[in-house]
Amino acid sequence: MLNRSAYKHYYLMLLPGLVWLFFFNLLPMYGILMAFKDFNPGLGIFKSEWIGFENFKYMFELDDSKQVFQNTVFIAVLKMIGNLIVPLVFALMLNEVKNRLFSRSVQTIVYLPHFLSWVIVAGIMLDILSYTGPVNQLLALFGSEPILFFANAEMFPWIIVLSDIWKEFGFAAIIFFAALTSINPEMYEAAAIDGASQFKRLTSITLPSILPVAILLGTLSLGNILNAGFDQIFNLYNPSVYSTGDIIDTWVYRAGLIDMQYGLATAVGLLKSVVGLVLISISYTLAYRFANYRIF
Numbered sequence: 001m002l003n004r005s006a007y008k009h010y011y012l013m014l015l016p017g018l019v020w021l022f023f024f025n026l027l028p029m030y031g032i033l034m035a036f037k038d039f040n041p042g043l044g045i046f047k048s049e050w051i052g053f054e055n056f057k058y059m060f061e062l063d064d065s066k067q068v069f070q071n072t073v074f075i076a077v078l079k080m081i082g083n084l085i086v087p088l089v090f091a092l093m094l095n096e097v098k099n100r101l102f103s104r105s106v107q108t109i110v111y112l113p114h115f116l117s118w119v120i121v122a123g124i125m126l127d128i129l130s131y132t133g134p135v136n137q138l139l140a141l142f143g144s145e146p147i148l149f150f151a152n153a154e155m156f157p158w159i160i161v162l163s164d165i166w167k168e169f170g171f172a173a174i175i176f177f178a179a180l181t182s183i184n185p186e187m188y189e190a191a192a193i194d195g196a197s198q199f200k201r202l203t204s205i206t207l208p209s210i211l212p213v214a215i216l217l218g219t220l221s222l223g224n225i226l227n228a229g230f231d232q233i234f235n236l237y238n239p240s241v242y243s244t245g246d247i248i249d250t251w252v253y254r255a256g257l258i259d260m261q262y263g264l265a266t267a268v269g270l271l272k273s274v275v276g277l278v279l280i281s282i283s284y285t286l287a288y289r290f291a292n293y294r295i296f
């Protein structure tokens with residue numbers, strides 16, 4: 001066993017990360033006191049009046065809170081399902097392509113959107129789906145009237161979900177590609193000798209082999225059920241789609257920085273964080289139980 005001095009360089013490597021964690025994650029947490037105070041910027045956090053759970057009670061009395069919560073869960077769940085199924089299907093399909101140059105070229109192309117920020121992607125989408133954009137011009141060829149995609153509350157959540165899947169499915173498929181490469185090729189050779197068809201090999205060998213990975217990713221994603229994607233929605237939404245597109249994070253942004261209801265915004269953010277912590281704990285417990293996955 002190494003003595004304590006032998007670990008000195010490990011402690012030194014940890015030091016920058018711990019300093020960053022203290023100043024940017026732990027120190028700002030005193031701001032959650034605003035959730036329990038009638039915050040007055042002139043008095044500061046510590047001198048503002050304590051009001052207990054009044055901000056939380058007011059939050060539940062608001063008509064918007066229920067709608068915002070429903071929007072958040074609806075969009076987040078659709079994203080979770082789509083970002084699990086689409087990369088899995090894509091990886092399975094591309095794995096059947098025998099031309100390695102073609103498959104690697106396709107992989108490289110579909111990775112690229114992941115590295116674009118939502119500011120850039122939102123700008124592209126606004127141009128493509130604008131009133132005079134190429135999509136409406138194409139619809140006009142078939143005699144359809146132009147559609148205001150970003151002013152249609154019913155369409156907006158689906159635009160959010162589909163654009164998120166388009167941006168992330170290529171990168172998410174990396175894990176499934178890694179799982180596919182770990183399957184022993186001799187299993188396929190033995191199945192081919194026994195006369196198993198390609199579909200039979202898919203259902204009997206490929207899918208059972210990567211099923212634990214799919215279960216693990218699906219379980220871990222439960223912790224993000226209240227994270228519907230602030231960056232994406234903030235760059236795409238507008239007041240005409242608030243009824244279906246407003247989520248907890250965007251609502252907190254408007255309440256806190258635009259309407260200056262600092263205490264209320266902090267209470268909503270704190271509640272979301274607590275619920276998120278509980279969900280992440282549950283998801284890790286389920287991941288350990290069903291996929292034997294542990295970090296520590």
